[in-house]
Amino acid sequence: MKSAVVVFPGLNRDRDMVTALEKIGGTPPVVVWHKDAELPDVDLIVIPGGFSYGDYLRAGAIAARSPMMDTIRERAEKGVHVLGVCNGFQILTEAGLLPGVLMRNASLKFVCKEVKLSVANANTPFSKEYASGQVFRCPIAHHDGNYFADAETLKSIEDNGQVVFRYAEDTNPNGSINDIAGITNAKGNVLGMMPHPENLIEPAHGGEDGRGIFAGLLGPVNTYG
Amino acid sequence: MKARVIVTLKNGVLDPQGQAIEGSLVGQGFEGVQSVRQGKVFDLELEAADALAAETEIRRMCEKLLANTVIENFDIEIIG
Numbered sequence: 001m002k003s004a005v006v007v008f009p010g011l012n013r014d015r016d017m018v019t020a021l022e023k024i025g026g027t028p029p030v031v032v033w034h035k036d037a038e039l040p041d042v043d044l045i046v047i048p049g050g051f052s053y054g055d056y057l058r059a060g061a062i063a064a065r066s067p068m069m070d071t072i073r074e075r076a077e078k079g080v081h082v083l084g085v086c087n088g089f090q091i092l093t094e095a096g097l098l099p100g101v102l103m104r105n106a107s108l109k110f111v112c113k114e115v116k117l118s119v120a121n122a123n124t125p126f127s128k129e130y131a132s133g134q135v136f137r138c139p140i141a142h143h144d145g146n147y148f149a150d151a152e153t154l155k156s157i158e159d160n161g162q163v164v165f166r167y168a169e170d171t172n173p174n175g176s177i178n179d180i181a182g183i184t185n186a187k188g189n190v191l192g193m194m195p196h197p198e199n200l201i202e203p204a205h206g207g208e209d210g211r212g213i214f215a216g217l218l219g220p221v222n223t224y225g
Numbered sequence: 226m227k228a229r230v231i232v233t234l235k236n237g238v239l240d241p242q243g244q245a246i247e248g249s250l251v252g253q254g255f256e257g258v259q260s261v262r263q264g265k266v267f268d269l270e271l272e273a274a275d276a277l278a279a280e281t282e283i284r285r286m287c288e289k290l291l292a293n294t295v296i297e298n299f300d301i302e303i304i305g
Contacts, residue, residue: 057290057291058293061290061293062290065289065290094293100295101293101295101296103238103239103296104241104242105241106239106241107241108241108242108245146239146241148238148239148295148296149295150295175239175241
């Protein structure tokens with residue numbers, strides 16, 4: 001399983017993501033700068049978190065209109081797995097690869113803490129290491145994580161099982177509709193989530209709850225090196 | 226050609242920033258305030274053959290970038 005981490009100017013969680021992919025997958029991902037001419041042939045493309053283009057206009061809006069996103073869209077249509085975390089999720093919704101939008105947190109505050117997630121659909125490549133209904137810990141750090149979609153879109157993603165993770169046990173930190181923390185596209189090969197599983201993958205992080213997302217995609221290799 | 230684009234949140238979309246501004250106005254004694262919705266204004270200068278061509282071009286800009294039509298409406302005003 002080959003993976004790539006795509007970096008836009010202003011992203012800052014790329015190194016955490018590279019470390020997680022290497023420690024869990026056994027081989028380091030290719031790191032691709034958004035201006036690079038080519039995106040190598042990989043099985044998994046990851047867009048990490050941060051503040052692309054300073055979140056000017058709307059979070060993720062400018063990165064979403066870059067030529068690199070056209071390439072990622074083409075790969076996604078061919079079935080390549082795409083994972084967007086935090087700003088990566090915002091970029092994927094702005095680019096139209098995922099439905100809905102991430103608005104300013106209802107509290108208007110940047111929230112950096114740990115929440116509980118429950119697995120709403122364990123039958124995806126991103127969540128298959130977890131059990132349906134399982135609750136696990138995950139850190140969050142964002143200002144614009146308030147997921148919103150119109151009633152028709154919401155019904156369709158709920159009916160299709162596209163909601164993969166929900167904030168559990170009254171930990172919804174941002175006002176997201178239906179407690180939505182992570183969703184896939186209709187085909188199920190693109191996942192966006194606001195929480196940061198890459199920051200809870202080894203004992204030094206205080207837990208390993210986030211490993212399952214990467215282990216499911218990359219195949220489990222237990223290295224703590 | 227000069228134009229102004231006004232982007233506003235669609236009805237029914239939660240606007241916590243607007244609510245906070247409303248709370249502050251009421252708190253400062255503007256007790257008649259019943260609702261505040263905030264939005265964005267873009268002032269553009271562009272080359273275009275005429276007002277219709279400018280509006281067509283700006284409409285595409287709005288749909289592609291300036292507004293997120295999932296949650297936002299836009300109005301275009303050609304200033305001349």
